[in-house]
Amino acid sequence: MSVVVIHVKLIKVCFAVYGRKGKAFNVEITLSATVEELKMAIFTTIQYSKFTPNDLILYLARKNGEWIDDNEQLDELLSGNVDSTFSIIRPSGLLNMYFDANFVSTPLKIHVLVQLPDDDQMSNSVGKLVEPTNMILKESVPKLYADELKYYIERGEIIQRQCPQDSRNILEKINTIYSEDVDPLRFICVEGSSGMGKSQLAFALQGDRPYYYLLATTVDDASQPMYRNFQSISNMFIHFVNLDEPNSYDDSKVLSTASLLYQIKDLWTFGFIYALLEYSNTDQQQNNPKMIHFKNEKSFHIQKCTLNDVRQLVHNMKNTGRKLPFFILDEMVPNSDGLIEKNLSAFQRNVFRSCYLVVIVMGTNSKISNLIA
DSSP states (O other): OOOOOOOOOEEEEEEEETTOTTOOEEEEEETTOBHHHHHHHHHHHHTOOSSOGGGOEEEEOEETTEEEESSHHHHHHHHSSOOTTSEEOOTTSBGGGTSOTTOOOOTTEEOEEEEOOOGGGSSSTTSSOOSOEEEEEOOOOOHHHHHHHHHHHHHHHHHHHHSHHHHHHHHHHHHHHHHOOOSSOOOEEEEOOTTSSHHHHHTSOTTSSOEEEEESSOOOTTSOTTGGGGHHHHHHHHHHHHHHOGGGSOHHHHHOTTSHHHHTOOBHHHHHHHHHHHHHTSHHHHHSOSBOOOSSOEEEEEOOBOHHHHHHHHHHHHHTTOOOOEEEEESOOOSTTOHHHHHHHHHHHHHHHTTTOOEEEEESSGGGGGSOO
16 A cells, blocks of 8 residues: 655744834744735734735845845834835745745744735725625644644543543533523633643533634744644634724623623624534534534635624524534633733623523633623
């Protein structure tokens, strides 16, 4: 039997942004990725909220065959007008058109310059995204991180096999919450110190319903290897949360699911949840209920929607005997650092509860359970 081994090269691209001198950022991406995927990676790394990834213009930071240096001259460049002598990276291209197979990132070198849109060129006149947008989810990770995911999956299987009643108790509690006629739904909180196995528990809930695992904080180069397997979906969740700007509201509106913020506003996070809910309703996910992981690329069409839009889909799924998914939010930020973090955590949790969806929040601080409902 012949074996074909396919090597996927992961490269680290360092980019700098016009208007942001003194700062450079890294993204890891496959050499075979598209320029659109690089734009999305840059977009989620910086967490822009006033325009779309397609609004970014990328330039190859290369002159006379050399990558430019990250130094004072770069600061001057970023403080001035866009330098048209750099080549534009065409949006329809592939990265291997601009980075050869021997490309290796070296310290203090910049590979891409990013031009942000002017205020009058943003997606709309008030500088906020209002048009529907496409979301592409694909967890592209090197073997090291994939092996870590495999380990967690195996540990979850061991927990379910050796402690079946413990896993069953949690799944039955989820079923009980879904059977209740209350508004908002109760939530489940898993609190424990680092290393106690909270994340492993997330993998011990397979086989009853489809479910999603997300990180409540940005996943980047410094994140744990296992978390990198959920970078795409987690950062996209945070992106849509940021678009809704929960920190701009009075805390009473964010902390109460009965507030007008949840009850009548069109929210991007509702649109994100709606798309994931629809995907969990496919026969593939319903017939083999487990943690949903986007190993293969999946494209979604996201648009703002209301709470009633999501609730109607939830109602339709329940009435047709479909299994509603539950959502796990790991690394939930505690509220001990001030009102901003409290509002963000409350919004991340309450946006699911208001939709009549079960959410499990996990964190290392018991205060995550004390957010006012």
